[in-house]
Every structure is written in structure tokens, then in C-alpha cells.
Amino acid sequence: MKLRYLLGLTAFAASVAQAQLTVEITGAGANRMPIAVADFAGERIVSQALTSVVRNDLERSGIFKLVDAKGQAIPEDASISYDDWKSRGADALVVGTVGAATDGRYETRFRLYDIQKQAALGGQGYLHTSGQLRATAHRMADFIYEKLTGEPGVFSTRIAYVVKSTGRYELQIADADGGNAQTALASREPIISPSWSPDGTKLAYVSFEAKKPIVYVHDLASGRRHVAANFKGSNSAPAWAPDGKRLAVVLTKDGSSQLYLLNADGSGLTRIATSSGIDTEPSFSPDGQFIYFTSDRGGSPQLYRIPAGGGDAQRITFEGSYNVTPRPSPDGKSVAYVSRNSGRFQLTLMDLASKQTQILTDSAKDESPSWAPNGRMIIYATEVGNRGVLAAVSADGRVKQKLSVQAADVREPSWGPLGK
């Protein structure tokens, strides 16, 4: 009786996720660490979504290679036969237990082992509902990733993007693996340039619903939103300052597209830079000192940066006649952008100290790069077979993923921040 009730809940959760992005791994790192994630003891009471999400997360990162460990549940407190797992080729092993807690929730505990060193690397326990299975799995994957790589995992983060089907635009938010997609805004008019607030509670974006581009700030928990910039002409390209209080925006109220700064509530407008041409696509450096932007002040669109408090703009790119959409990395050492090379628009990375550049993709219509908050991957929009898809590539160009939605265009990705 109880079992049937639980299965019903799981079925509901699956139907919610039906419109999700499907992720396809199209390239992986050179030396992937072999890891085994055993089935968890008792996992059947919550279906096997838990371990399958953990496995998919780890594999999708391109850093791990899964060692088959299915069909044999190993509880969290079991003693580990290191030699057995070593002979199966695993460098790391995850085991766990799921049990019913007294309040109707579930308790999941797991442990991570280093097979080579024959040592436990720690573990965690969570109390969760059946609706929190995916979130719990992502947190486990984040723990495993951080223990084994020394960097924070981004499996619990979310991505925002726009899905365009015939005559309809939807601003959606999904887990970083494309699951659990939810629509924050639907409109008949275009929605572009979503941008996460640093605390992950709000999205700024540009909507054409009033027949012209206007910048909104949308609170995700309440679904309430307000106009942040609606001046004469167009209002676009919102970028959050790292303090989460101010936005850089592009306005045409004084002529062509120019950079301004305002408070997220729309007050306190100041102008940042002045040029006679186009200045657009602002993005703050992670320390808040600089604003990177695109400008055609030199005759073609190139990357520049300017002190956030105003000052002289400094040109960053000199090669090629079309370099746009600068997005500084979370460590501030490099900038991702889109460059045109023989008519192809490609995601490119520049090391700011050495000025060395690397084209990261072999596609032709890349747009809108956005960094994972741990600086490991960059998500961007591109086109495959005349359809808009999202793709992600590691900063070294090796790991590649494609995220698509059936029968619709996906575009304008923005990777949300790490959870607190």
C-alpha cells in the first residue's frame, strides 16, 4: 500500500520533467578517473533515480569514467573489499543506504572510498522527500566531485535559457543536467539575455512583450518581477555587479547603445562610458573592478574593458574584425567570447595575461557564452541541423556536451551561481 503511493509520486515527478533538455556527451577528457557508484541499499523504495542521477552527473562532467557496479546494492556501512574493486578497475567507489525516516521523509547516507589508497574519503547524510531525490543526488555528486578534484562541483546549479517554438518564447530554468525544467516566463514576443543575480534568487532579462526591449528583474521564488530599465528607445544587455545590488545595462535614450549602471530596483542611473558608436554586452570582472564590453568605436566590433567606476576604455582584442560578447572567467584570468573566423562564429578563450587565444569549438554559429561557476565548463548557444541547441565545452576544449529540446530552438543560456 505504502509502496504504491510512493510509486505514484515518482510518476508525477517524471511527468514534470518531460519537457527537459536532453544531454548528449560529444567529447570527454583524456584521462578520466574510473569510479564505481554501487546501487544503494534500500534504494528501491524511492526508485533508482538517486544513483542513476549521481552516475549521470559524474559521467557528464567528462572527468570520470563509470565502472559498472549495477545489480549489487552495497550499504553505507559495509566493509569494502578494496582488492575486488581494484581488479574491476575502479579508482573510487561510492556506496550508500536509503531508509525511511520517522517523519515520512527519507534518509540517504553515502560514503566515498579511494580504492588506490584504500581509504575512506568521507560521506554525508541527507533527510529528503521523494520530490527532492534529484536535488539530493546532485548534492552527492558535488561532494564526490570536490573530494576527488579539489574544485567545487556544479551539479546542484541551475541554468536559464530561452526555448522558442512557433510564435512562443519561454524563459526556462532547469537543473544543470537539463532535468526539472520549469518555465519562469512565457511570451509571444522575444526574450533575450537572461542573467542570474549572484545569489541565484533572481533573473534579469530583456523582454519585447511591450513591443520594445525592456529590462526586467524577476524573483524566482515568488514569480514577481519589476521593470529595472524602461527608458526611451531600447533597454537591454543586463549584467549583475558582483555585489548583487547593481546592474550594468545598455540604453539608447541618449543616442546609440551605451553603457549605464543602475540599482536593481531601477533607481540611481549613471552613465559608465561614452562613445559615438555601439557599446554593448557588459559583463563585470569577478572582483567587480572592471566591466568588459563590446564596442565598434574602433571601426569593427571588438572587446574592451573599462574601470567599473568609469575611466579610460582599454581594447582587449586586436585580431580579426568581429569579436563580441566578452565573459570573464570566475577566476578573472581569462575571457570567453565569440570571434568570427572565415565567416564562422566560434566560442573563443583568451588568457588575459599572455593574450593567447584558443578557439574552443568547430561549430559556426556560436553565441552567448556563460561560465559554469567553478570555471570548468562554458555553456553557449549554437546551431546543429538548422536548430538552436545549447552546448557546453570545457575550458581546455576537450569535454563537450550538447543539450537540446525536441522540436524547438534553445538559446540564450545563462549558468547560475553555486548554491550557498
Next chain:
Amino acid sequence: MRYSIPLLAALLLAACSSQPPAPEQNPAGVESRTPSATSKGVEEKPFDAYGIAGLKDPRSPLFKRSIYFDYDKYVVKDEFKPTIEAHAKFLVANPQFKVLIQGNADERGSREYNLALGQKRADAVKKSLALLGAREDQIESVSLGKEKPVCTESTEECWARNRRADILHSATKEF
């Protein structure tokens, strides 16, 4: 003539037009301001080239509403000056009406840069109209960037059609 007669007839039929073919090769019919001056024997009846009727009359230069641009450029080319002059004359002659200029870009490159480019194109048309005597408050310029393409193929011909500023008239309730 560029078009063969059967093709032109087919085009007109397809457009369900009740208007006679526009005498495109006869500038006399479209340059003159006063109906009496158009009587070179080509026009079936006189018309007011810069009146509201002109907006819907293929014989009027006001019938043309689109200005096309080169790739990554926002300079109004000479070939479109007559179109802009016509709309400026309309705004001067009809001060109660307004225009909305929508700038567009082709699909190549970033959405935000193309939004700015579309705005520059709309502004270039706005400036030209203002220089020819239209009041600033009669003209609004906005950009649709690359969000509203009239053509969705990835060909030069299609891109050229999307690099465009359209002049919409309040007189004919186009906005």
C-alpha cells in the same frame, strides 16, 4: 523592363492587387508633387504622391517602406535617399501623423550586438528624416535586432532582406 509581362501579371494576381501596375520606369509619375504636373500621358488618373493615399498606392514613392543596409553597416545608401525624401515630405505635409522605424539585422553574430546594430540603422533613418524637416517627435526609432527575421534561410539573399529598417505609418495604423 526587368520582369516579363506574364510574370508581372502573376505577381499582381498573387498579391490580389486591384491597382494598375506601377510605372516604375517612369519617374515623372512619382517625383512630382502636384497631380496636374504628372500628366505625361502615362497615368490613368492623377494622385497625391505625398498624401495618405500615397501610402497605399504603388505609384507613390511612399509605397516603399524599407531601407536596406550592408553587412555590419548602418549608413543609408544613396539608392534609398528618394524613399527617405518621400517619407520626410509626407511628415512635413502631414504634421499630425507619426512614423515608427524598426531596425533589423541578419542572423549572424550576437543578439545584443545585432540589437544595437538594428537601433543604429533605425536611428540613421530617423536622422535623415529629421534633416529633411520632419519633427523629432514625429519619429520613433526602435530595434528588433535579429529577433524578427522576414526570411530564415542562411543565404546571402535572405540575410540581405533582413538587414533592414522599416518605416511604419500611424496614418495607416501600422503601429
